[in-house]
Amino acid sequence: MEEFELNLLPLFLTAFLSLILLCSITRIFLKQERVPPPSPSKLPIIGNLHQLGSLPHRNLHSLAQKHGPLMLLHFGSVPVLIASSADSAREIMKTHDLIFANRPAFKAFEKLIYGCRDVTTAPYGEYWRQIKSILVLQLLSSKRVQSFRSIREEETALLVKKIRESSGEEARPVNLSSMFAAFANDGIGRSAFGRRYSESPNGKKFLRVMMDMMELFGRIDIGDFIPWLSWISRVNGFDKRLDTAAREMDQVLETMIQERLEAQKEKNNGEIFNIMDILLEIYHGSNTADDAASIDRDTLKSLVLDVFIGGTDTISTALEWTMTELLRHPTVMWKLQGEVRGIIKQEEEDNDITDDEVERMHYLKGVVKEALRLHPPLPLLVPRVASRDVQIRGFDVSAGTVVMINAWAIGRDPVSWDQPENFMPERFLNSSTDFRGLDFELIPFGAGRRGCPGITFAVVAIEIVLANLVHKFDWKLVQGKDLDMSESPGLTVHRAVPLLALASSFNQSIQ
Ligand code: HEM
Numbered sequence: 001m002e003e004f005e006l007n008l009l010p011l012f013l014t015a016f017l018s019l020i021l022l023c024s025i026t027r028i029f030l031k032q033e034r035v036p037p038p039s040p041s042k043l044p045i046i047g048n049l050h051q052l053g054s055l056p057h058r059n060l061h062s063l064a065q066k067h068g069p070l071m072l073l074h075f076g077s078v079p080v081l082i083a084s085s086a087d088s089a090r091e092i093m094k095t096h097d098l099i100f101a102n103r104p105a106f107k108a109f110e111k112l113i114y115g116c117r118d119v120t121t122a123p124y125g126e127y128w129r130q131i132k133s134i135l136v137l138q139l140l141s142s143k144r145v146q147s148f149r150s151i152r153e154e155e156t157a158l159l160v161k162k163i164r165e166s167s168g169e170e171a172r173p174v175n176l177s178s179m180f181a182a183f184a185n186d187g188i189g190r191s192a193f194g195r196r197y198s199e200s201p202n203g204k205k206f207l208r209v210m211m212d213m214m215e216l217f218g219r220i221d222i223g224d225f226i227p228w229l230s231w232i233s234r235v236n237g238f239d240k241r242l243d244t245a246a247r248e249m250d251q252v253l254e255t256m257i258q259e260r261l262e263a264q265k266e267k268n269n270g271e272i273f274n275i276m277d278i279l280l281e282i283y284h285g286s287n288t289a290d291d292a293a294s295i296d297r298d299t300l301k302s303l304v305l306d307v308f309i310g311g312t313d314t315i316s317t318a319l320e321w322t323m324t325e326l327l328r329h330p331t332v333m334w335k336l337q338g339e340v341r342g343i344i345k346q347e348e349e350d351n352d353i354t355d356d357e358v359e360r361m362h363y364l365k366g367v368v369k370e371a372l373r374l375h376p377p378l379p380l381l382v383p384r385v386a387s388r389d390v391q392i393r394g395f396d397v398s399a400g401t402v403v404m405i406n407a408w409a410i411g412r413d414p415v416s417w418d419q420p421e422n423f424m425p426e427r428f429l430n431s432s433t434d435f436r437g438l439d440f441e442l443i444p445f446g447a448g449r450r451g452c453p454g455i456t457f458a459v460v461a462i463e464i465v466l467a468n469l470v471h472k473f474d475w476k477l478v479q480g481k482d483l484d485m486s487e488s489p490g491l492t493v494h495r496a497v498p499l500l501a502l503a504s505s506f507n508q509s510i511q
Pocket residue numbers: 119120121132135140306307308310311312314315318376377378381382444445446447448449450451452453454455457458
């Protein structure tokens with residue numbers, strides 16, 4: 001028996017060693033089979049962070065031209081997938097939308113937005129589904145956007161008045177950038193809180209803190225990418241700035257809630273007409289919508305921030321770039337004026353342009369699409385993160401990889417667009433290509449589950465402003481000055497220098 005056991009030992013040992021060998025070979029073999037997307041070379045510790053520069057969409061576009069439409073970069077120790085073609089965007093936001101439905105939890109988001117309790121930064125899951133449905137079905141539905149029509153019309157009329165006044169008899173240059181910013185702030189302010197916030201002390205503080213927040217969002221916090229260097233943000237004051245902005249914003253929002261509750265008591269008519277009113281109803285449990293979920297106070301404030309952060313800078317930037325392109329392309333401007341002035345009948349000349357009339361302005365719609373193609377306000381959209389391992393266009397992408405989609409590069413991709421660098425709204429006239437998330441060559445609003453819920457709100461505002469500006473004025477560049485097309489760094493990419501133009505009032509009846 002002993003002899004038998006002894007004889008078996010070498011056999012067991014051989015079998016055991018063979019098994020280990022087999023496992024190792026299989027592992028090596030499987031590892032070799034994993035094909036990561038191509039990567040530019042990186043530096044120790046910082047990875048590819050140094051290649052982002054101040055305008056990452058442009059630098060990533062140049063890198064993609066060398067390495068392909070799917071690249072794997074490393075920001076510090078974090079793998080970041082960059083998608084720069086319509087096909088790769090489609091795979092991420094349509095084929096594998098669920099896997100990429102999460103957002104990375106950056107520290108600025110966590111600190112500034114109540115631990116990511118808003119729709120934009122909340123992790124994908126039941127909570128996000130509930131609050132997104134509040135935004136989509138209650139705050140930004142087509143019906144609700146329609147109900148804000150009088151606000152849009154009044155704010156547009158005010159913009160036209162300001163242009164007339166600031167231009168004067170002698171046609172002084174008008175600063176369109178600052179006027180568009182005021183239009184977006186006041187339009188959203190009135191839709192959200194029922195009043196123009198640029199007029200009250202608390203509102204002014206709100207706008208100041210909001211600007212601070214936007215600046216902080218646009219910064220790279222080194223600790224998000226190289227965790228052992230997170231102490232730098234404590235030393236250089238970044239953490240303190242985040243804490244101060246979060247505290248100040250909370251105070252301002254609390255004051256707004258109190259003001260709104262007081263206003264409701266005074267009126268005592270329970271009339272619901274703005275976003276804060278609806279949110280307060282949901283918060284107090286008196287909302288009667290079928291799917292009304294309850295929300296706590298931090299969620300209420302986070303949703304207000306969603307509307308402000310999502311809507312103000314983006315709308316004013318879109319207007320700024322569209323007018324820039326119109327001023328640089330007088331033939332397009334002339335064609336657009338022809339369309340708008342042809343539809344607005346002479347006797348209505350001083351009346352507001354209606355939504356129905358705008359619906360018939362097909363060239364205007366082409367102009368807006370073309371401007372958003374060349375100048376998506378958020379050129380890298382809002383980052384997503386892979387929740388599990390997945391293959392994209394034959395490449396292996398690991399769970400935890402952050403994903404950035406370069407909508408700016410996709411809008412200029414010669415594979416999708418003829419003469420991509422040229423501003424040609426005509427390209428949309430006989431085309432069904434739209435920006436609502438079905439055509440991946442044009443995705444200024446993103447697509448899929450995490451797509452922008454504010455498209456209708458934004459587009460009707462942009463269209464009505466442009467229709468009025470080209471209807472009521474003739475426009476020229478400030479004499480002798482070519483338009484500087486530089487972009488300013490940040491999450492939302494504005495013009496680096498304000499847009500100045502000459503406006504002269506147009507009177508249809510004397511033409
Ligand atoms: C021209 C105007 C606008 C542009 C270009 C724009 C663009 C975008 C983009 C690119 C995203 C990310 C989409 C994705 O990950 O696929 C987004 C998300 C979002 N936008 Fe907009 N947006 C605009 C206007 C608005 C407005 C007016 C609001 C609200 C009033 C708004 C609220 C939001 C929110 C809450 C999200 C987060 C959605 C989510 O994560 O589920 N946006 N927007």
